[in-house]
Structures are given as structure tokens and as C-alpha cells.
Amino acid sequence: MFMRWRRHFHAAVSSASNTSALASNGLHHPLPGAELLERPERQTLMDQIWQRTAVSREQFDRLYRTPLQRYAELVQAFPVSLDGPYRYAGGMLDHALQRVCYALRLRQACLLPIGAPPEEQAAQAEAWTAGVAYAALLQDLGKLVVDLCVEQDDGSLWYPWQGPLRRPYCYHYLPEQPYRLHSAATALMYSHVLDTDLLAWLRGYETLWTNLLFMISGQEAQAGILGDLTFQASQAVMDQATC
Helix, strand or coil: CHHHHHHHHHHHHCCCCECCEECCCCCEECCCHHHHHCCHHHHHHHHHHHHCCCCCHHHHHHHHHHHHHHHHHHHCCCCCCCCCCCCCECHHHHHHHHHHHHHHHHHCCCCCCCCCCHHHHHHHHHHHHHHHHHHHHHCCCCHHHHCEEEEECCCCEECHHHCCCCCCEEEEECCCCCCHHHHHHHHHCHHHCCCHHHHHHHHCCHHHHHHHHHHHCCCHHHCHHHHHHHHHHHHHHHHHHHC
16 A cells, blocks of 8 residues: 555656655655755745734744744655646645745735724734735645645554654655645644744734634635635735746
8 A cells, every 4th residue: 555655646746856865766855844844945935924024033933933944844845736836745735835925925915903093004004914824824734634645664654633743754745635625624733833931822803813713613604804815815826837
């Protein structure tokens, strides 16, 4: 079974760029999130994300770099899907970084929370900026649960809710599942990206917290401006990638 899955994987990505650590036996070796983000093209996106947050380097590391590293460590070398512009190894991480970057660009044009007095918008600006980034970052995380079957080199299966991979692995795609399951499955995974302190901080902003809960539970249509900005960012990134 293991060899069959490995052949299936190589056939699917043989024409794609390989951006993971690949052993001589064709297995992917998991890498630390910080190392995955160190690649030049990803560092460029990280710099763009920082420029759009208006926080100090220390604050950026706490609010953005750490969750992004945790996300990177979970998604490793996985592509977004078997087809499309992000089908290559590492495509899921690249897509997420670009989506976050674009969502923050859209956020810069918004005064949030919508309709609040200017002084309240100013007081909540940092939290809303982070909330937009988190919503965009988490959007595809449920795909790990729904779309992929991952086998480690000892023959055991890896389940995403167990935390990051620690052993060499290969994977194959499961039969197509309902699209809505992707967002619903995010509820199993978000706590591996956002720690308890971040969640407690966001809990202090009622509208933002409500919108984020709807995003996490797969109800983007109820997630207000977070749902809107995430959808627009995802569409813009895919449109740009296919041009």
C-alpha cells in the first residue's frame, strides 16, 4: 500500500517544482516551520505581511510569525490540490502566505469594526488586522483533514489533529469530498495555529470574535467582513496565479 501511494504521489507532482526536503527513497522529511519560511520567495511575502501590519518586530513575531510558523509546520510539502497553479509540493503554504498578504492589503482600505466611532476603530485596529490575517490563514487548513491520507515511514497514518509531522512521509489524495467539508474541518485544526493567549486576546473584541468563530466553524457567509475579505483575497490570488 505504501509503495502504491508513493507512486501515485510522484505521478501527480512529477512536473511540479519540489520545495520540500526529499530523501533518496522519495519520502518527504518534515521541516521546522521557521526553516520552511526562510526560503527567499517566502521571506519576501513575510516582509510584505509585516509592512501591512504596522507593528514592531517583536509584536510581529508574536502575532504573525509564530502562527505562520505553526501553519507551515502543519502543511509541510502539501500542495493545495492535484490540479491548479498551487498543485506543486509546498503549494499550500505559498498559497496561504499570498492569501494573507492580499487580505491585509484589502484590510488597509477598511475602517473596522464597520460603523464604530473613529476612536473605537483606532483602539481595535491591531486586533482587527490580526483577525483578518488569521481568517485568511486558516481558510484551507481543513483540507489536511478532508483531502489527504498521509502515511509515515513506519507504516502508521498521520492525522492532522495530532499535531505536526515528525517522521518522513508520503501521501495521496482521497476521493473528492464535498467542498463545504474543508471549512467545517477547520474547527479541528485552528488551535494548532492560534494559541490560547491569542484566542483570549481576540475574545476581548465582540464583533471580531463572533466573525472569527463563524469562520472557524465553516460558516463564512455569517462571518461578516472577515468572510468577505477572505473570499476576496482567495479569489484575487487564484486569479493572479492563473493569468
